[in-house]
Amino acid sequence: MTSLPGRHDSRAALFQLLFAELLIGSVGVFVHESGQDAVTAVFYRCLFGGLFLLVLGLARGQLHGLWQDRALLRGAVLSGILLVLNWVALFAGMARSSIGVATLVYHFFPFVMLILAALLQGERTHPADLGWTLLGFVGVACSADPGKLWRDADTSYLIGIGLTLLGALLCGASLLMSRQVGRERPFALVMIQCWVGVLMLAGFSSTGVFHLGTHWWWLFGLGVIHSGIVYVLFYSSYPRLPVVTIAVVAFVYPLVTLLLDYLIYGHRLVPVQLAGLGLIVLGTLGVNLKWRFGAGRATA
Numbered sequence: 001m002t003s004l005p006g007r008h009d010s011r012a013a014l015f016q017l018l019f020a021e022l023l024i025g026s027v028g029v030f031v032h033e034s035g036q037d038a039v040t041a042v043f044y045r046c047l048f049g050g051l052f053l054l055v056l057g058l059a060r061g062q063l064h065g066l067w068q069d070r071a072l073l074r075g076a077v078l079s080g081i082l083l084v085l086n087w088v089a090l091f092a093g094m095a096r097s098s099i100g101v102a103t104l105v106y107h108f109f110p111f112v113m114l115i116l117a118a119l120l121q122g123e124r125t126h127p128a129d130l131g132w133t134l135l136g137f138v139g140v141a142c143s144a145d146p147g148k149l150w151r152d153a154d155t156s157y158l159i160g161i162g163l164t165l166l167g168a169l170l171c172g173a174s175l176l177m178s179r180q181v182g183r184e185r186p187f188a189l190v191m192i193q194c195w196v197g198v199l200m201l202a203g204f205s206s207t208g209v210f211h212l213g214t215h216w217w218w219l220f221g222l223g224v225i226h227s228g229i230v231y232v233l234f235y236s237s238y239p240r241l242p243v244v245t246i247a248v249v250a251f252v253y254p255l256v257t258l259l260l261d262y263l264i265y266g267h268r269l270v271p272v273q274l275a276g277l278g279l280i281v282l283g284t285l286g287v288n289l290k291w292r293f294g295a296g297r298a299t300a
Contacts, residue, residue, distance in 0.1 A: 013240035017249050020233035025256025027226045028099030029264060031091050034218035036209060038091035041222060042084060043205040046197030048223025053191035056232070062187045069188075075181025076189050080196030082174035087197075089167035096160025097144075100261035100269065103254050104143035104277060105164040110284050111136045112172025121176075128293050132286030139279025140165075142272050186235045194227055247288035251281055 031041045057063040067073070094102040111133040117123040144161050148154075178189055209215065238246060254277070261267045269277070285291070 009240055013237040014245065014249070016233045017237040017241060017246065018252060020230045020237070021249055021252035022256055023225055023233075024230050025253045026260060027222070028094050028103065028257055029260050030218050030222045030226065031094065032099065032265075034215045034222065036215065036219065037206060038088045038095065039201055039204050040206040040209055041091055041219065042087045042197060043201040044209075044219040045087065045222045045227050046084065046194045046201065048220050049227025050191060050194030050198055050223075052224045052228035053187070053194060053231075056228070057187060057191055062185070063191070066185075066188050069185070072181055072185060072189065073192065075177060076192035077196055079174045079177040079181065079189075080193030081200065082170045082177065083193050084197035084200055086167045086170035086174055088201075089163045089170060093160045093162075093164030093167060096156045096163065098261060098267045099265070100258045100267050101143065101145065101273070102160065102164045103257040103261075104273065104280065105140050105161060106168050106171070107254055107280050107284070108136060108140045108165065109168040109171040109175070110287060112169050113176050114287055116173055116176050126290075126292070128291065129287050131293070132283045132291070134283075135286070136280050136283025139276040139281075139283060142276025142279060144276075145270060145273055147270070147272060187232070190227070190231045190235075194223075247285055250284075254280075 031038075034041055034044075036044075054063075090102065090106055093105070097105075114125065114129060114133055118125040149158065149161075178186075178193075181189065209219075258269065258277075262269075
């Protein structure tokens with residue numbers, strides 16, 4: 001009789017995670033429609049997200065004793081710096097390539113986490129994981145449309161791809177650090193990271209934003225939806241779902257982004273980019289689900 005509530009709980013968590021992935025898939029549209037540069041967009045994402053999480057955290061009692069947790073505070077500040085720089089690099093990359101292409105290239109970050117964990121933290125890495133990582137990197141190279149790079153060699157596009165790869169590197173490093181320091185209090189971790197972003201970018205945000213316009217709705221949504229609601233849904237659903245489910249559902253994000261990029265802006269992937277998407281999906285699932293060559297499936 002006790003298994004039925006568990007199934008209901010897992011089902012609710014699955015719907016929460018699906019909804020969160022659907023929401024985060026629109027982040028590029030919100031940035032583009034706001035009409036702001038990358039730094040300004042990230043500043044208001046952090047500001048509105050930080051305010052939302054602060055109010056919600058106080059109301060739910062999730063910030064009690066936060067200032068006494070020195071290890072969390074130090075880790076949150078350091079990982080927050082990396083996270084904010086990652087957002088700036090990603091949004092700048094989107095502006096110079098496209099929302100869809102940048103999102104595909106950006107999804108190299110799970111492999112970055114694997115490599116950094118092996119190099120910096122001494123985590124054992126199975127040879128199969130390195131194989132899946134190599135496959136994922138080939139997918140990233142394909143998703144950047146190498147034919148276009150070879151034919152046109154557009155400087156702005158090249159810079160956009162480079163910035164997006166930098167964002168993936170920073171994201172992987174930030175998530176790896178956050179995984180260590182935020183296991184017990186992930187909600188507080190994200191809130192602190194947002195306020196770190198506010199302090200970092202306050203002096204660099206454009207003053208051209210200070211006029212009435214619809215851009216405020218997009219910036220407000222960028223903070224409350226993509227840095228507030230999405231992370232609340234993520235962290236409330238993760239503990240109640242198996243790794244296999246989380247790994248598969250994560251691909252809703254790039255699929256939604258690609259669909260919106262096509263429907264709204266008319267950006268269509270060429271065949272080599274679609275092949276790249278498939279390789280990224282395959283490589284990411286191989287790493288997360290511990291697929292082994294010539295062996296039985298490992299448990300996740």
